[in-house]
Amino acid sequence: MPEPLIKARNVSLEADGKPILKDISLDIFRNEIFGIMGPAGGGKTSFLRLVNHTFRGSNVKIEGRLHVLGEDVLSDEVNPTPLRRKVSMVFATPVVLPMSIFENLVYGLRIQGIRDKSRLREAAERGLKAAILWDEVRDRLDKPAQKLSGGQQQRLCIARAMALSPDVLLLDEPTSGLDPISTFRIEEALKELKKRHTIVLVSNNTKQIARVSDRCAFFLMGELIETGKTSQMFTVPREKKTDDYIAGRFG
Amino acid sequence: MTPKRAEHIALGLMVSGAFLALAILLFIIAVIMIKGLPHVTLRFLLDNPMDMGRAGGIFSTIVSTIYLLVVSLIIAIPLGVGTAIYLTEYTVEGKVTKIIRFGTECLAGVPSIILGLFGFILFVVKMGFSWCVLSGGISLAIMILPVIIRTSEEAIKAVPQSYRDVNEVLGGSKWQGVIRLVLPNAAPGILTGIILSVGRGIGETAVVIFTLGTSLRTPFSIFDSGRSMAVHFYILAQEGISMKNAYATAAVLVFSILIINIFSYYMMHRFVKGRT
Structure with missing residues (x-):
């Protein structure tokens, strides 16, 4: 078994006296799409935010160990900036910045102080190709990004994250607001991306998890109910709750 | 009285109130423009005042006014925008932010004559700057700071x-x-806030008269004294030196404020439109 890229051991999270995650242990390996599914309020997004160190809240209490790319991200000494360049994140609603498509793509590089035109151009192209958006926007990179359609905007957000060549891409319900065709395009892009990257996909769309993930986890009320190969989870789940959720009996 | 009738009366009162407010504004502008504009010539704008303002133009007061505003903005913009960034981006809403916000609101409520006296005592006398663009600029900056912060x-x-x-x-x-x-x-x-505060600063007399002074010379250094347009108008009218030139100065002043307000209104609209 190779060393996992993300290794959670007994991670518990509490904010304002409310438990958000309870004793989560799971492994995410290189070049896989790891799906996290479960009803809203189950702690899926909070888990993602722990991974790239963007969790915010008052009276936060964290226990356990969470190693991301070999670094313990729960320790106080972690420097979040380099971590976030290696572990990028895309939100549920596409957030394009009010600037050109190109400037959106290279934002992450510009804040690192990179000015070299050819490097920026290269990164922008790499990002767009990774998100399968290159052919649609290659001739209008200088146009305002907010003119793009919703589906294109979300792929632009993925492209913007990929322009940084991260090791891990965290996706928080990336298709929740999109039409089926845009969703299909993004799922196709993800399958392409996992060849060189690791993807953590949070979704409450079980069908999407079944379609694209290699392994997955089921979060319910802050607890990890079950984790395993997607093919196994969706055919012979070990837990009754997983079976009920997948079958649509609740959630 | 039926509700419908009450509605009619209330509406009538409100509409006439609104028109009255507009009418007062138009009346003031009209009087000043009719009495002042005929005397506003290019020479009036470009000549220095002579014989205490009885003759000549208002060039040095225009320079003083702009100089004063520029210095006060150089002080107030970084302070004000910096405070706003700190309050919104770097603090969690709590006791400290409430105290700072309450403080700036109190600052906005300080009568300008008090600010003028404060500036006079601190900058002009205690710190020995004497009446000058710097003293006036700092004092005016204190006055417009709350507007910029908010x-x-x-x-x-x-x-x-x-x-x-x-x-x-x-x-x-x-x-x-x-x-x-x-x-x-x-x-x-x-930018809209800055323009609004320029509009307030340009018409200010109480603060300025105590700190910038009333010298009719054109200020070059920030340690030179000067006389802003508003103060010039005040002195011309108060001491009955020349009502003709007082009205002409007022016309220039009102016209500048009008332009500034229209411009800021336009900016605000573009701002609102850009956000939606």
């Missing part, structure tokens, strides 16, 4: 939180987010 704060708050989130997940520091995303997107709103 409008900047509103403008910064209007920038979507999601932009800051994107900056964060792409590895940007808070300050990079402020410089690259928050300030550029808040700029039209901040």
Whole structure:
């Protein structure tokens, strides 16, 4: 078994006296799409935010160990900036910045102080190709990004994250607001991306998890109910709750 | 009285109130323009005052006014925008922010004559700057600071939180987010506040008369005294030196304020439109 890229051991999270995650242990390996599914309020997004160190809240209490790319991200000494360049994140609603498509793509590089035109151009192209958006926007990179359609905007957000060549891409319900065709395009892009990257996909769309993930986890009320190969989870789940959720009996 | 009748009467009162307010404004502008504009010539604008303002133009007072505003803005903008950034981006809403906000609101409520006296005692006398552009600039900056803080704060708050989130997940520091995303997107709103405060500063007399002085010479250094247009008008009218030139000065003053207000209104509209 190779060393996992993300290794959670007994991670518990509490904010304002409310438990958000309870004793989560799971492994995410290189070049896989790891799906996290479960009803809203189950702690899926909070888990993602722990991974790239963007969790915010008052009276936060964290226990356990969470190693991301070999670094313990729960320790106080972690420097979040380099971590976030290696572990990028895309939100549920596409957030394009009010600037050109190109400037959106290279934002992450510009804040690192990179000015070299050819490097920026290269990164922008790499990002767009990774998100399968290159052919649609290659001739209008200088146009305002907010003119793009919703589906294109979300792929632009993925492209913007990929322009940084991260090791891990965290996706928080990336298709929740999109039409089926845009969703299909993004799922196709993800399958392409996992060849060189690791993807953590949070979704409450079980069908999407079944379609694209290699392994997955089921979060319910802050607890990890079950984790395993997607093919196994969706055919012979070990837990009754997983079976009920997948079958649509609740959630 | 039937509700419908009450409605009619209330509406009538409100409409006439609104028109009365507008009529007062138009009346004031009309009187000043009719009495002042005929005397406003290019020579009036470009000649220095002579014989205490009885003759000549108002060139040195225009220079003093602009000089004073520029110095006060150089002081007030960084302080005001900085305070607004601190309050909105770097603090959690709590006791400290409430105290700072309450403080700036109190500052806005200080009568300008008190600010003038304060500036006179501190900058003119105690610190020995004497009456000069610097003393006037700092005092005026204190006066317009609350306006700039308040409008900047509103403008910064209007920038979507999601932009800051994107900056964060792409590895940007808070300050990079402020410089690259928050300030550029808040700029039209901040600019509106600055223009509004210029409008207030340009007509201010109480603060200025105590701190900038009343010298009719054209100020060159920030340690030179001067006389702003508003103060010039005040002295011409108060001491009955020349009502003709007083009205002409007033016309120039009102015209400038009008232009500034129209411009800020236009900016505000563009700002609102750009946000939706």
